[in-house]
Amino acid sequence: MVISPELINLITGVISFLFTLLIFSYVLGDNPLFRIAVYIFVGVSSGYIAAVAWWQVIMPRLVYPAISAVNTGSSALMLELGLVLLGALMLLLFPHVTGLGRITLSFLVGVGAAVTLAGALTGTLIPQVMGSINAFDLNAASARNIGFMEAIFNGAIILVGTVLTLAYFHFGARPKADGSMHRLGLIEALAWGGRVFIGIALGVVFAGVYAAALTALIERISSLITFITGFLGNFL
């Protein structure tokens, strides 16, 4: 049985239209239709992810190498896969943070911590610190057609913003005589400036989120219009 692409597109359009309307019904308030759509969406998404995990994780990275190891007699590979399989079994049999599952989780946490640590150090911390310093690099500014004063001024703002923001996240405090906890005066002043920069950054992020959401809304409305016009066009 061969399903024509038109039919597939029609089925897809109908389903998409229905689910979009169901979700949009939330504008009127929480309702069962919205919930039905959400629950089905969660189920489908989970099922799909499970299938992806099977076909794109277990099969190519565990089953196929195991078959290959058996065929080639690679003991090292078999050992490695055996260990992984053992860890996988422990994780499956003891999914919670109990029992033997903790061994697998400890391995994952240890490796993940190392990767995160190294990545944060080499990929963010040092480069961003260097970026704050290089903001005053006049040669780099001139390469970007940025003037001297503009580079110095912008660099200063960036540097001040970075420092003040970091100061804002300094939560070390000392107890006062009345028992209240307050930061040092200097830190408090820096933190006040940091709040300004953080407010600006979050405002920008808010605008970006709004733009992304608006784009998604436009896409959905556009799809509805497309489906309706296309559906009606077939009948009109």
Add this chain to the structure above:
Amino acid sequence: MANVIKCPVCGEGNLPDQEFCQYCQARLQPLTGNLKGADAPITPGQLPTKISTADLEPVLPQWLREARSSARQTAEEESVQAAQPKPASRPASSSGNDFLAGLQSESQDDNEEDDVPDWLLNITGEAPKTKKPQSESSEVRWVELGDKKDFTQPEPVSDDVPSWLTGAGSSTPPPSEKNDLTDWFRSADDSQQPLPPLSTPPVSDPQDWLHSMAADGGAFTDSGNNVADESFTSSDTPDWLRAMDAESATQNVNAPFGNSSLTPDSSDTPDWLRAMDAESAAQNVNAPLGSSNLPPVSSETPDWLRAMDAESAAQNVNAPFGSSSLTPDSSETPDWLRAMDAESTAQNVNAPLDSSNLPPVSSETPDWLRAMDAESAAQNVNTPFGSSSLTPDSSDTPDWLRAMSAESGASSSNVNVPPASFETPDWMRAMDAQEKPQSAESAGFSATGSGESGAAFSSDGDTPDWLKGLESGSSSSDQDWLKGLQADEGAQPAAESAPAWLSSAEPVVSTPEPPAVAPKKEDDALDLPSWLKASAPQSSIFDEPVVAQETPAAPSSDTQDWLNAFKSTDEPQDQKASAFLIEEPVAPTVSKGDDKPDADALFTEMPDWLSIVDDSALHESIPAPITNVDAIAPGDLPSWVQAMRPVDAGVPQVVSTSLSGDKAFESRGALAGLQGVLPAAQGFSPTKKPKAYSIKMNASDEQQAQAVLLEQILTAETAPVSIDSFSAIGTSRVLRWLLAFLFFAALIAVLLMQTQIFSMPVGMPVEVASALQVVQSVPEGAPVLVSFDYEPARVGEMESVVVPMFDQMRNPRLTFISTDATGAILAERFISGPWAGHNYQSGVQYLNLGYLPGGQMGIRAFAENPLVIAPYAINQNSSLLDFAPISAWNLPPLQGVTSFSQFAAIIIVTDNADSARAWIEQTTSVRGTIPFVVISSAQAAPMIQPYYASQQINGLVSGLYGGALIEQSAGRLGTARVYWDAYGIGMLLAVVLIFGGGLLNFVLGLRDRAAAREAK
């Protein structure tokens, strides 16, 4: 009745485990608790716990161990002395594998006298020897720590000969060892002469080691000859004792056990002791030991006592115990002395031991005493025992002592023995019973008991150890009396074989039954610690003729209890020769009843003579200061040593009351066997039921009010406090619907009309320009790694920017990978949807490596070794049954690519700043100079912007705005343009609504807050 404790107040019988009388609630048990390791009281005849005494060696105090070690060294000397014809009885040494073995050795040591206190030398009548100063005094230890309970506990059970006595049967110790009661034990074994059958009742818990001793009664005679002239000059001896010693040396007075009436006046003298002294002195009993006077042997009579008894009976030893001759002449004479004097003058009873005079033997009578009784009955020996009276002639000697000495000198074998108490211990009664068939004269041994029958002192088997030790110091500690018993077997008169400790037989509590108080000295000797026996050859009193002995130095006013005991044991009694004495009967020094005035005068000036040191003694014996009296903590003492400590010696004020009214026995503790010591005092023991105190809190109203207040405070602390928060936002459904209507209406209208009113943006940011430049610089057909890491929700936004970006590239070989599970299919959607015009085919122009799990870990692993981490590609065109994986790195899209750095460009399409950051961070060290462009959603762009500023990425294009810029710059309008008018409307609406609505709500907020302040 060992199972019943008679209440000292009401006289009713109570169970022994009761602390208070069930009738009158009077205290039955001593106030002092049991010592460590001695929870249960030890009663005479009690089945002892089998303890190998050799095992106790490590726990012995240092001084005791030293004494034992020194005793081992003096064994040879002891043997030499034993060979002398001196009529002193020598204690036998024990075997070497126990703690008494050390005593044997100690007897061979020349330094034996170092362990012998002077006062004991005085008792024995020997001249003190010059001694080296010692840092430690054993007698002091004994006084401090001694207790009787633990001494009896290690006694072997039944036929289990204790380890410390095992040598008695097997080894043959030197017969002439100077000290150690083990001598007579050994002699008991060596002499295999059968004993006449005991007439005592069967013993439930016989002590066989004493049985054997009884069977070998003849051995006593040999070993008992050696102790007589031992001099005890302990360097640790107090001054007054040294003075006593000096006098003893000058006068050469033998001080048998019972004849010394040294009872220094002391306010600390316990009542029972005073009572004992009083009655002993008053009655002045002539108490020759006679087995016929022994009461019926109790079932609890120790075997060794029965053996001793039997031997005593066999030898028929008349052992009149020492007559006490107290002559107090001071008006300050304590009560006990006055009582003693009074009774002495009143009764002056010549009370040879006779069965008729002895009370029924208590069930607690030790076997050894019964054995001794039997032996005494058999031999029928008159043993004038301990009749020496102290007759001090020194100028420092107080009058009462001089009187006492005179009395001692005048004392004969007739000892005024107070009538036996009705509470005479069973073992005494047993001794009495065994003495019955014997002649009255043969009561040398039991005469002590009879002689003491009238004494106020309770001769119960539970006599305190310290007293026993003192008594032993006179007689039995060296077991001289046993030696004498052995030596005089069949030859010695009963008076000689009578042990001095029996002669000193403390005046037994007066009972309705006139005679018959068996001395508890046997039991005392049994309880005597071996170390004391080793160090104090008191048995010399059995060996030497009992002559008057002057009273040595006077004690201080703080006379210790042991000194009181010493006094009591030295009470002159009319006695016959000890059954254990070999030598001729000692001429007893019987105290006269008319010595009372002297005694009274004596005790009025007591402290002087006690505190004065006799120079004659000083030159002979150098006193060793007791420097480490407290060196041994009580808690560190072995239990048996602790048990020897007097349990309660601080109740002198109840003497008179106790003596007068209380006749109850103490059944446990160091005072066990004594009568009326503790509880009889009015005011000490409760006379009614303890008052019941309510446990209900008696609080005033103010206190209760404060308690309520405190409770309220605590309740308030634990009660949840509502957080002063802003009131919940009233969800404005109308505003929500209005906003929704505005947006849906505007957007639908714009999209439906497909207007293109709003102009496209023209000002291209630098990051977008850089990204565009990178994309455009990718060589044609170059492998480009594209990561689709965005959610399906951003499909419209991302596709609107990805498509124009990818359109800038010239037929790149695309390799898709995704760190999001849906990224792979979104890439397929991209290829088959917006990118469909390029006709890219999987495995030809593009390749989808699929899902890369693990987040940063997957990215790092892929960057390090992409061929291992992502070896296979998604087989888009494979059939359902085709499970064969497709090796990705052999396909055209990845041709020539074996590492991460061999891609022409890396494009990250993501809506998540974290995903972009992960790619940036994990590929920094491996990507080299590969162009790295991020196509992101508008929401993630601000967070990715710093990486562009730090030049970690080469370009950044975000959102619909970026797509519009690319389309605008490329001149190829697409999806961005379709959405752009709606996007512009939406942005303007947002600006207007946020600005206008913000101002409006700001005003409304001010109004609300003002209203709230006014409301407050």
Add this chain to the structure above:
Amino acid sequence: MRVITVFIAIISGLAVLSGYFLSGLFPVLTEVQTHLLNGAIILTGIAALVGIFNLISVHTDKVRRGEKGSVYSALLVISLVITFFLGIILRPEHDAMQVVMNGIVIPTEAALMGILTISLLYAAIRLLRRRVDMMSIIFLLTAVIILFGSATLPFGEIPLLGTFSRWVTQVWALGGVRGILIGVALGSLTTGLRVLFGADRPYGGN
């Protein structure tokens, strides 16, 4: 067990970490790192499966107990199972799965994202009524400026607004965001070190 888990976490972490910094001296560390990471990503994929199975069990229990909303749970489980078996049989890249993705997942998520527009706007409007402070005002002003600068008018861009908006984004916002990123990096560094030192044991080794 605790010692074992801590030991595994530390050893594996140190091995991977050494691959970052010592691979130049010891190339074998790169290979070790790759194998460890490969095992980790496999286990992570399996962990996703574990999570999905847990989701199934939770909603199955709800259906079994007949709790409120069990109908929705039943729908979830049914749709999940169907999609899973369909994906297992047909594979995820199959056209049928494309229909599922394009017909259900993408529209639903996008619609939810679209509704977020209304919610975000509603919140921004109501913000000053609830909280009037400097940060709120700066936040809203910045958002308005960026939104306004991102839009165009029918007659073209608003003069200087786009430039000012980009300057705010690329300079002012960059300083704050960089500070946030550095703070996040410091936090990640600290957390990683604590895990490698065994101070933090999020795997249940407490």
